Amino acid sequence: MSIPLNSNPMNHDPMNHDPLSGATLQNQAASDSLTSLRLLLRHPLLRPLAALALLLAVDFFMIPGFFRLEWKDGHLYGSLIDIVNRAAPLILTALGMTLVIATRGIDISVGAVVAISGTVAALLIGGTMEMHNGVPEYASRIPMIWALAAAMGGAILCGVWNGFLVATLGLQPIIATLILMVGGRGLAQLLTDGQIITVYYKPFFYIGSGYLFGLPFSLFIAIGVFIVVALLMRKTALGLFIQTVGINPVAARLAGIRTAALIFFVYMFCSACAGVAGLMISSNIKSADANNAGLLLELDAILAVTLGGTSLAGGKFSLVGSVIGALIIQALTYTIYSMGVPPEVNMVVKSVVVFAVCLSQSPEFRGLGTELFGGAGRSRSSNGKKK
Numbered sequence: 001m002s003i004p005l006n007s008n009p010m011n012h013d014p015m016n017h018d019p020l021s022g023a024t025l026q027n028q029a030a031s032d033s034l035t036s037l038r039l040l041l042r043h044p045l046l047r048p049l050a051a052l053a054l055l056l057a058v059d060f061f062m063i064p065g066f067f068r069l070e071w072k073d074g075h076l077y078g079s080l081i082d083i084v085n086r087a088a089p090l091i092l093t094a095l096g097m098t099l100v101i102a103t104r105g106i107d108i109s110v111g112a113v114v115a116i117s118g119t120v121a122a123l124l125i126g127g128t129m130e131m132h133n134g135v136p137e138y139a140s141r142i143p144m145i146w147a148l149a150a151a152m153g154g155a156i157l158c159g160v161w162n163g164f165l166v167a168t169l170g171l172q173p174i175i176a177t178l179i180l181m182v183g184g185r186g187l188a189q190l191l192t193d194g195q196i197i198t199v200y201y202k203p204f205f206y207i208g209s210g211y212l213f214g215l216p217f218s219l220f221i222a223i224g225v226f227i228v229v230a231l232l233m234r235k236t237a238l239g240l241f242i243q244t245v246g247i248n249p250v251a252a253r254l255a256g257i258r259t260a261a262l263i264f265f266v267y268m269f270c271s272a273c274a275g276v277a278g279l280m281i282s283s284n285i286k287s288a289d290a291n292n293a294g295l296l297l298e299l300d301a302i303l304a305v306t307l308g309g310t311s312l313a314g315g316k317f318s319l320v321g322s323v324i325g326a327l328i329i330q331a332l333t334y335t336i337y338s339m340g341v342p343p344e345v346n347m348v349v350k351s352v353v354v355f356a357v358c359l360s361q362s363p364e365f366r367g368l369g370t371e372l373f374g375g376a377g378r379s380r381s382s383n384g385k386k387k
Helices: 019-041 046-062 079-102 110-125 144-168 173-192 202-209 217-235 238-247 249-254 259-285 297-307 319-338 343-360 363-386
Strands: 070-072 075-077 128-132 135-139
Touching: 046 319, 079 110, 079 217, 079 238, 079 259, 079 297, 079 319, 110 144, 110 173, 110 259, 110 297, 144 173, 144 259, 202 217, 202 259, 217 238, 217 259, 217 319, 238 249, 238 259, 249 259, 297 319, 297 343, 319 343
Parallel strands: none
Antiparallel strands: 070 075, 128 135
16 A cells, blocks of 8 residues: 655644744844844934933942932932933923924024023012011012013014024024024123022922922923924924925925925024023022023033934934933033032033034044045955965
8 A cells, every 4th residue: 555645744743843944034033133233223312312321320320329319398309300400491492403403504592592581581570579467478570471471472582583584584594593692692681781680479480490290390391392392293294394494495495395484483483492491590590690591501402402313414303312412411511510520621521522423423524434444444354365
């Protein structure tokens, strides 16, 4: 009797696998792992996250109790809370600056807008002493909501001015915003007569130094603005339009995008963010200092945006990266001050970081590095063949 060829029980054993197919699956899994690793290493947020993690690790070893949090007087205390609270104005300014830089622009007037916003609010709120049941209390000169609206109105007008010069008259962004950078701070100093205006109205202090659910209230403001901007950028075509204008404004205009109106909007939004930051700062220090409020904040905002991966050449941008960049700058500042290093060193470190970031974004520099390392590799390879 003949036996069928397929009667071998080994042919029906479910545990019997083809070794070639198993090796193929292993190679495919290894290839997928390498691909995932390459994608992770190329992720634009990897470098800023790594820099922030490295900085926090240094703080952990150099500053005793850096990660310790305490619950006291109904809210959290600790170094991390201080960093987040101080970083909130910079986060807001960096969010506005991100959209400006994405359109190939720059706004170096945000520090002056901070001074104007804080000055207007402090002048209108002030604090007049009144007696209530024999207890002295301070009252605002006008309702606080109107004072805040006036301060924000002044900030938005600054953005309208910048947008008009850049989008309508076609001035270079750095020149247009330089005008307000100088004139705006001078206007704030004129309003205060060069003096520090002290605010005594306690409800105003809540904006910059109050707490909600144990966390700084300023953090909730920054998170709220971030969520609104992120939704606008992701759920509408606004983000795509901004990116298109930054990549090629001429092509964007020919495609039907209202380039001038879009540029006008981003400058107005940037000044609005700076206005909120000014309210936070003046509320936190309980006064308006037109001489020093927001001084050099524009440089920190630009650095935060570039650290987050947004190119100064415009186009693609990252709001999350700008937030991480702001946290890096504030953590760096906190580290330098906590270690007893002179504050002047902070400026030197920031300048070095700016230089390194600009080099990393330069195609010519990257090409030069590729040629150098590639040439060295080819030289070693040729020497090995000769041997």
